[in-house]
Each structure stands twice: as C-alpha cells, then as structure tokens.
Amino acid sequence: MLISLRDIIKEYPMGESSVKALAGVSFDISEGEFVAVMGPSGSGKSTLMNILGCLDRPTSGEYKLAGRLVSSMGDKELAHTRNRDIGFVFQAFNLLPRLTALENVMLPMSYGLVPASSRRSRAEEALGALGLSDKLHNKPKQMSGGEQQRVAIARALVLHPKMILADEPTGNLDSKNSDDIMRALSRLNEQGRTVVLVTHEKDVAAYAGRCLRFRDGRLVGDTVKPERGQCDED
C-alpha cells in the first residue's frame, strides 16, 4: 500500500472553539492508482492534499507513506520525502518568477542527490516530454497559464517520484489547456506513477480510475472505475 490514512483529523483553532477541516478520514491508495478527489468548497480537499504531500501535519491520526509513519519523521526526512517521493502540482503553479522554465525544473534537483552534470539534461528531457522544448529559457511571466502548469508538472516529475499530487491543477485553465494537462497526468499514470488529483470538474475526474468524495471533512464516497456521472458533485 503506498498511502494509508487512519482516522486523520485536522483542526484549526478558531478563537474559543476550532474548525475541523478533516474529521476522521481513513482510506488506502495503492501504487499505480489514479484517484480524483472531489467535494464542495471547504470540504477539506486541500487540507487532505497538504497532509498527503507532507506539507502539513494532521492534528491526530496515522499517515503511512510507503510503509513509513510520516508523523515519526524529522524535518530532514520529511524534506527528503517531499523531494524524492512526492511531486506536488499547485493550482497557482507556484513557479519561482525570477527563474527560467529550465531553472525552475532544475530546482528540486539542487536539493536532491542528482549530480550537477546531469541536471540540465534531465530538466530538458522532462520539459521536452511536456512539449516545452522551445520554452526552456522563458520566465514564468513569458508563458501562458497552460505552459506554466506544464513546467510545474515537469518540475514535479523530474525526480521520478512515487506519486504526483495535484490540487486543482486545471482550476486556472481553459478546457483546451485542461485537456493537455490531464493527458500529461494520464500518461504519467500509465507509466506506473500514482496520481492523486483534486478537481471540481467531472470531465477532469473522468480521467481517474477511482473517485473519493468529501463533505464537511468526511469521506462520503469511494467509487472504483466510476461510470460517467458517478463522480458528480451531489
């Protein structure tokens, strides 16, 4: 099992009381799955993704990633896990504005164990696979949203992580660009990589092989191989 969650609770203190963004969530994801996470706004999808991506810690509960208990990891180990095992794709792209596409994709490698000599060629290869060979030296501002998101995907996959986490990667894109992004993610999944994706759009969710539905911080639906329509917002 790649991901195993048990009774995950995430509370945010709100004055006297607190908000439960996740109110006890348990599920497993095996290696190679393509999972869509859906649910209304405020249902805890981003909170879940941040915990899965080791960007945040749950208030309580057990999160095992590839058999290792994340709560027992120190700062260094967490950083290495984020670096090697997880590729995160954000809705807001989150590229560094001062760096070129190539430099942005090389960034994770400077925190990893990749020898400096092979970094450039690996980054070029990753960008090439996403059809960006002619944009290597463009800064984010000089690219369209779709292109920026593809740079972000190249950055996420350049270290060949076990899983790609994407929080509404197509949220800021039109349908043409969304399709490009989803095809890229599907291809990654076909190559054996686990993909977990948050989305509001059923067209996007249709690429997935499994659908998790959330409401008020709880898992309310878990459908494998959803037929069209089964993963709708209800």
Added chain:
Amino acid sequence: MKIREAFKLAAEGIRTNPMRAFLTSLGVVIGVAAVIVIIAIGEGARAQVISNIESLGSNIVYVTQGSAKPVPYSRQSSVLDSSVFVTLKGKVPGLVGAAAELTRGGAQVRYEKNTVTATVLGGTEDYMEVRNLELLTGRQFTKSEMDEGARVCLLGSDLADELVADGTLIGRQVKVDGVSYRVIGTFSGSAMGILRAMAGIKLYQVLIPLTTAQRRITGTGAVSSIYLKVARAEDMEAVKEAAEKALIEKMAYEENFTVTSQADLLDTLNTITRTMTYLLAGIAAVSLVVGGIGIMNIMLVSVTERIKEIGIRKALGATKQDILGQFLIEAVMISCAGGAVGMALGWSIAAIASKIAGWPSLVPWYSVVLALSFSMGIGLFFGVYPANKAASLQPVDALRYE
C-alpha cells in the same frame, strides 16, 4: 544542497536587489573604514612620535626638579642648580656630554613691528650637541659669551621665519621681554619635529646662554633640567643609578628630583597613544553594531518578501538547513562585502591622511583581521534571527502567504 550552490543562491539573492544590498552594507562599510582609519592614523602617529623621540638620541638621561614619589614639604627645599650640574658632570662616569637648561615659556620676542610669543631656552655650552639641535646659519655661543652672560641669542627656525619673512636676522637686535639680544645664528632640531608633525604646530624657541638666562629670568642659579648623554646604550641603567646616588648626596638626601631615560619616556608615550587609539577605535566599532542592525532589518524584510519562495523551496525538498544556509550566507556575504569595501576605503583614507600629515601609513595586520572577522561575525550574529525565522516556517503556511 552543496555549499557551493548555497553560495550561488545567496549571491543571486543579492544580485536581484543590488541597490538594497549596497545600502544595507553601508553601515558596515563606514564602520570598518572608520576602525581602519583610526587605527592606521593612531599607529602612524605613534610610530612618528617614537621615531622623533629616538632621533633625539635614545641614550639620554634626564634629571628634573620634583619627584613623583611623595616628598614631605619640609624636604622640598633643595633645587637643581648649576652646582648640581657641575657635580653630576664630574661624578657620573660613562658620559659623552652633559647639558643644563633653564626654560621659560611665554616670552615676548620682538623684531621691529613683529612680536611672537616664544619659549626661552637657556643652555650650557654643549646644549645644542647634547639635545641634537642643528645649527642652520651663523655660529654657536663662544666660551666667553657663556661665562660673562652675554646678551646674544640663536633663533629657532620657526621663530626666525615668523619674525622676518625673508632675509637674515644675524647681527640684528631682537627684544626678548624688552631686553635686547644680538642674533648670532639660527637652529632647528628634531625636537621640533615631534610637535610639528603631530598637528602642524610651529615651535617658537630662542636659545640664550644659561648664565644670561639665570641672570635675566630667575636671578638665581636654578636650572629646569639636566641632560646626561650616555656613551653606550647598555650603560643607561648604571648611569641612572650613579646620577641618583650623586644627587642624593649632593642635595642633602632630599629626593626632590626625578631621573628618567628615553626608554621610560617611550614606554609612557606608547601606552598613552595606544590607549587613545583603542578608545577611538572602540567608538568607531559602535557604528559596526549599528550596521549589523541594519543588516538584520533588511534581512527580515527580505525573508517576509520571500515567504512564498521559501514555501515553494520547502515543498520541493529544501531542508531547514538549506533555507537557514541560504539566508545566513546572504547576510554574511553582504556584511563581508561591506567589510572588504570598508577596508579598501579605510586604507585609502589612511594613506591620504598620512600623506597630508607626513606620517608613515600604518595599517597593521591585526586591524585588517579584526575588521574582517568582526564584519563576518556581525553578518552571522544579525543574520541568524531572520534566517532562522525563514527556516522555521511551515511549508503550508509559507505557501498560503500572499
């Protein structure tokens, strides 16, 4: 992340905002420059003073009236006078010369319409030789002028220049406190060099025979100081002791005198100038601390501006140390660059200042090491807090920051 990359990253941080980095380091630049200049000038001045004193002859023992030791009032009656001088000259072995001097400051020296306030020096025959004074023009006193207390004088070069712009005064009459003297020569001496070098001060002196001075000024046989010129440097202590012994006997066991040597004087001067230099350098170092606070301030701004970047870097696998290193190295680089620029600046200012003042320019190695390590330390000390603040951010919180 390798250390080389961390440096590259920090350098990039500086490159993106070079003007800010420059302004940030300005405090350190000024602080380091001030410290270097002050130490260089202090050391240069000290070296100059010492070489001047040494040029007076490093083998002179001075005897002056009064004692640093407490002397009962009843035992302060004895005075240095000509007879003491004669006794010392006769009894102390190992001398190549001896001279007595009677000085009086604030004398009005007048030639035609010009009046200059000068110091009157009454000296014995060997006075100029013992005190390393150089005869510039004219001649020295003759034995008979000495013995009879003739009204003749030699003018110090500064005084002669002041009294008459060009032309010579030799053979003319000048008035010293209303009494006429015939000028027979002019002199200059390394003794004047000290003061002149220190502040461009002119030293106005007029030299007359001791007997004349005693008759005209005090009316007694008293002298202000006695100079004993020792033949060999290694005999200094022996001469000092012999002089003290002879003085105690001669002055009826009253220790109302002080015997010092060149070495004592140098020690004292060294201590005084060093203390002054360190005191001033310490004050200048305060500006370094102010510069450090400036660095901390800007680094905090820089961290706040880059919270999002920090979040992205952390999401991509940067460890706490990576972020800490990035910001700490940036702070240290800014302050070290400031230190280096400040050093160059201080060095140039010291060189120019010493050229103007005529000192040797002395930038001692320790001031360079001190300034550089100090600016590095400042970068570290004032960089730690902002860098740690950056490194401790939770990835989610940093990413959410707008």
